[in-house]
Amino acid sequence: MKKLINDAGAVVRDSLLGVEAAHADRVRVDHEHRVILRREPTRQGKVAVISGGGSGHEPLHGGFVGIGMLDAAVCGEVFTSPTPDQIMAATTAVDAGAGVLHVVKNYTGDIMNFEMAAELADAESGVRVAAVVVDDDVAVQDSLYTAGRRGVGLTVLLEKIVGAAAEEGRDLDSCLKVAQQVVATGRSMGMALTSCTVPAAGKPTFDLGEGEMELGIGIHGEPGRERLPLGSAKEVAAQLVEPILADLDFAGDAIVMVNAMGGTPLIELYIVYAEVKALLESRGVTIVRNLVGNYITSLEMAGCSVTVLKADDDLLKLWDAPVNTPGLRWGA
Amino acid sequence: MKKLINDAGAVVRDSLLGVEAAHADRVRVDHEHRVILRREPTRQGKVAVISGGGSGHEPLHGGFVGIGMLDAAVCGEVFTSPTPDQIMAATTAVDAGAGVLHVVKNYTGDIMNFEMAAELADAESGVRVAAVVVDDDVAVQDSLYTAGRRGVGLTVLLEKIVGAAAEEGRDLDSCLKVAQQVVATGRSMGMALTSCTVPAAGKPTFDLGEGEMELGIGIHGEPGRERLPLGSAKEVAAQLVEPILADLDFAGDAIVMVNAMGGTPLIELYIVYAEVKALLESRGVTIVRNLVGNYITSLEMAGCSVTVLKADDDLLKLWDAPVNTPGLRWGA
Amino acid sequence: MTDTAAVATWLADFAALVHENANLLTDLDRQIGDADHGSNMERGMTAVAALDPGQYPEPAALLKAAGMTLVSTVGGASGPLFGTFFLRLATAATGPDMSPAEFAAGLEAGLAGVVARGKASEGDKTMIDSLAPAVRACQEAIAGGDSLADALHKAAEAAAAGRDATVPLIARKGRASYLGERSRGVQDPGATSVALLIESAARTLH
Amino acid sequence: MTDTAAVATWLADFAALVHENANLLTDLDRQIGDADHGSNMERGMTAVAALDPGQYPEPAALLKAAGMTLVSTVGGASGPLFGTFFLRLATAATGPDMSPAEFAAGLEAGLAGVVARGKASEGDKTMIDSLAPAVRACQEAIAGGDSLADALHKAAEAAAAGRDATVPLIARKGRASYLGERSRGVQDPGATSVALLIESAARTLH
Numbered sequence A, B: 001m002k003k004l005i006n007d008a009g010a011v012v013r014d015s016l017l018g019v020e021a022a023h024a025d026r027v028r029v030d031h032e033h034r035v036i037l038r039r040e041p042t043r044q045g046k047v048a049v050i051s052g053g054g055s056g057h058e059p060l061h062g063g064f065v066g067i068g069m070l071d072a073a074v075c076g077e078v079f080t081s082p083t084p085d086q087i088m089a090a091t092t093a094v095d096a097g098a099g100v101l102h103v104v105k106n107y108t109g110d111i112m113n114f115e116m117a118a119e120l121a122d123a124e125s126g127v128r129v130a131a132v133v134v135d136d137d138v139a140v141q142d143s144l145y146t147a148g149r150r151g152v153g154l155t156v157l158l159e160k161i162v163g164a165a166a167e168e169g170r171d172l173d174s175c176l177k178v179a180q181q182v183v184a185t186g187r188s189m190g191m192a193l194t195s196c197t198v199p200a201a202g203k204p205t206f207d208l209g210e211g212e213m214e215l216g217i218g219i220h221g222e223p224g225r226e227r228l229p230l231g232s233a234k235e236v237a238a239q240l241v242e243p244i245l246a247d248l249d250f251a252g253d254a255i256v257m258v259n260a261m262g263g264t265p266l267i268e269l270y271i272v273y274a275e276v277k278a279l280l281e282s283r284g285v286t287i288v289r290n291l292v293g294n295y296i297t298s299l300e301m302a303g304c305s306v307t308v309l310k311a312d313d314d315l316l317k318l319w320d321a322p323v324n325t326p327g328l329r330w331g332a
Numbered sequence C, D: 001m002t003d004t005a006a007v008a009t010w011l012a013d014f015a016a017l018v019h020e021n022a023n024l025l026t027d028l029d030r031q032i033g034d035a036d037h038g039s040n041m042e043r044g045m046t047a048v049a050a051l052d053p054g055q056y057p058e059p060a061a062l063l064k065a066a067g068m069t070l071v072s073t074v075g076g077a078s079g080p081l082f083g084t085f086f087l088r089l090a091t092a093a094t095g096p097d098m099s100p101a102e103f104a105a106g107l108e109a110g111l112a113g114v115v116a117r118g119k120a121s122e123g124d125k126t127m128i129d130s131l132a133p134a135v136r137a138c139q140e141a142i143a144g145g146d147s148l149a150d151a152l153h154k155a156a157e158a159a160a161a162g163r164d165a166t167v168p169l170i171a172r173k174g175r176a177s178y179l180g181e182r183s184r185g186v187q188d189p190g191a192t193s194v195a196l197l198i199e200s201a202a203r204t205l206h
């Protein structure tokens, strides 16, 4: 394992020191609870939107804290969802009387810890909490026999859009409704060229031969659903886009993200984007907004994912609203 | 070699298709000459700033084309400087009567090709061209016996600052002066944990054992000056910062970039940033602005670099001016 | 006697066992999960082992503290599940010394808590596949008049057998479920931890 | 006869030789540069080989077109340097057939162009280390009355010797110079290309 770290057991702690050092103009860090918060407290009466999960997906979630997006992000250990105490601390810190929306990715651990935190928040502080569970990963089939679809790339789009809705002054129910719309109309699919190495584990989670890829990976370095020969970027684009289109009819306008998993350079990602766009357009999908880059990663994994979200006027208005976070910024 | 590409010989061409597809709201692409240009022509009377070099360093340079930064970027093959014809095409396309500033990184190939382009531009079209050569890499010692210091991370900072100066309406000489000030007062140093693989070459440029690093690398996947055991992030920060401070007295305010080489995840980079900041502050350097992320990369290389630039009021004003490019955006 | 000291001994022994097996647990999780189960259990049990038993005069209080500590230090799936297990086990303890029947009932309550929280059934390839048979074996043995020590030895055997039986299963809950058919052939990490937990109980509680 | 056809044969032969040796050239550049010299030379010479000699009645025109093509398709350090070499070589050609003396003078002009453009000296571990001795050997042989073929054979030997002599040198120009001491022990890629160029001239020009 070769990493730029001080201590494999203290990666999250040390990284949060850097986040605080770099972005003190916009965020502050509660080191005890490993929560990244906006520098200014939540505006009275504004719904607070928080998210969290295991670390190792940066910029998600901590990089999306700031005006127009999250009010706080709760940082678990690498690939391990945070504890109810941490989530509670974030929830009570950001509540400004209008309630708190929890953005939860659909993993057993995340679900349980956020649920316990919401129970605690309700019992101990009376903060009104609503939760949206993101489960956009079409790689997980047969959800009757699984923990359900994973939450992956759509989380980035959802955090932007719901963050804007809250900033605009919508109430908790309205924010939740927007969030549910995003969940209902967005899908993702990912693939990996290489594994990543969890610092505390010290070796790669899986091994892939030259010429092999894992199709249908999540974002925790876990192996995918299938191991296949690696084809061209055009073939990979089809392997990611087709299952998305098979799952939901996306004809019409869409917001599309082509995301790198942390170890794939932009020069490659743009090649994939060109193929994804051509394929989607040939199927009647018009990309009206896009993101191309490292937004939700698995440490240093090489690979990419595609997320497609149906766009309507309301979502586009929320998408275009100003955002000022370390990881996503425009209009401000 | 595992890459998300269609054809190892057409990586730059295919990637430019993706850049055009993703960012048509802000840029256009001259595919014949492999030039990325702002969508709108240069404002009459504004100095045009262009840069270019080998590809594989994305977002540099193409990701920095847009309001407040570059007018055009010329894309060579991977790690190969572009040809005089390409540079000429960009130069004549962006000239709006006030002359064109060439931002050239100090490599034999870049110098010669930009020089030939300037000769051609002068002879054939009468466009006034000035050039600034960036040579900030303190890893290259004894420059009497070398091609001189390489141009690396400082290029990003320079393109932002000079882009703002041109946008503000300063003339060619003033822009050149600002650029020269940046070159005179900025220094960088980099290291690698892994090599990268040039697509057309098909295998890694060098091999590093577990526990080894290359100190003093450039941005072309070339081996560094020294191969050393890899220490902690704190040690690496010192190995990068000390040679910079030994070269120039940086006491006072500074703009600092901690840059990842393409394959190092943000969670690690922030750990390095915390160490770099602590060390610089202990030496009397106050970081007044910073960048932490992938800004000038070597394909999928893991590793990082540190750039330090003295800040004064004028530079800070130019730094803070709005910029709207795919790779760097604020205030717009 | 299952008093605070005995519970403390159990917890310390389990913590040591988790420490010894952390690489194994992470390695199993690497194959069908996300390579953190060993670190998760170790982080949690290190914190539990650091509790001062002197502060908890009765087993219920120490077990509750252990559960809270797991919930608040582990995260992931195992934090809430192991945490809930100990919190529920605590509810069965009354007074300074848990009777064998109380302990067996506590195990049963713990299992019920894990099922309620995680909504998995036996055969889903989770920790329940070793916990459920262990709880049944313990209950039967106590009902049949065995000592706690004998009952826990039978429980440990049942837990080990349940753990081994996870190998050929396809996972239907937790991260391993995403692998579908590919989850076959690897032993479930959580079931492995549970087997260690009951093994540790068998050698420390009498 | 060094007419257009002969020059075209030379260029085609050199292009083929570059193609055969592209992996070697890139491999040398991988060790002390940035792993692109083979691709660079191949891209350029493929474009040169695609020129239609029928369009260039005189050697000067074809050599100039070759130089322009290299300048406009290669980039990097080798594009301007090899391009300049051919552009200068072209200036020595008058009429439909270059004399041996013209050719030798052209090589000398080419070398001067490369030195002017790249500012390297012999011993800096660059292409000049094989080009300069080759040019000297050719000039001497022609001055001594050798045929062009004989002169070019001597030049090719000198180029090969110069190329081999780059191995122990420390680079002082180009990318390899950044390696300092570590550039020792590897043959210079550009000097290797020049040796191929002169070898190709020796077997195609008479």
Ligand SMILES: Nc1ncnc2c1ncn2[C@@H]1O[C@H](COP(=O)(O)OP(=O)(O)O)[C@@H](O)[C@H]1O
Pocket: A079, A080, A081, A108, A109, C029, C033, C034, C036, C037, C040, C041, C075, C076, C077, C078, C079, C081, C114, C117, C118, C119, C120, C125, C126, C127, C128, C173, C174, C175, C188, C189, C190, C191
């Ligand atoms: N719904 C569930 N019910 C019971 N046990 C579960 C459930 N989901 C996961 N587990 C157990 O948790 C173990 C994984 O724990 P751990 O690796 O620490 O958490 P995570 O899966 O969040 O990374 C699995 O091996 C399995 O035994």
Ligand SMILES: Nc1ncnc2c1ncn2[C@@H]1O[C@H](COP(=O)(O)OP(=O)(O)O)[C@@H](O)[C@H]1O
Pocket: B079, B080, B081, B108, B109, D029, D033, D034, D036, D037, D040, D041, D075, D076, D077, D078, D079, D081, D114, D117, D118, D119, D120, D125, D126, D127, D128, D173, D174, D175, D188, D189, D190, D191
């Ligand atoms: N200043 C120079 N003068 C002469 N030859 C040079 C000079 N710099 C580099 N070279 C030659 O160029 C070769 C490298 O070419 P190439 O790899 O194509 O370009 P780049 O170095 O830009 O990647 C070196 O091996 C060397 O022979």
Ligand SMILES: [Mg+2]
Pocket: A054, A079, A080, A081, A109, C034, C036, C076, C077
């Ligand atoms: Mg986990």
Ligand SMILES: [Mg+2]
Pocket: B054, B079, B080, B081, B109, D034, D036, D076, D077
């Ligand atoms: Mg090159």
Ligand SMILES: [Mg+2]
Pocket: C029, C033, C034, C035, C036, C037, C076, C175
């Ligand atoms: Mg796990």
Ligand SMILES: [Mg+2]
Pocket: D029, D033, D034, D035, D036, D037, D076, D175
């Ligand atoms: Mg080279």
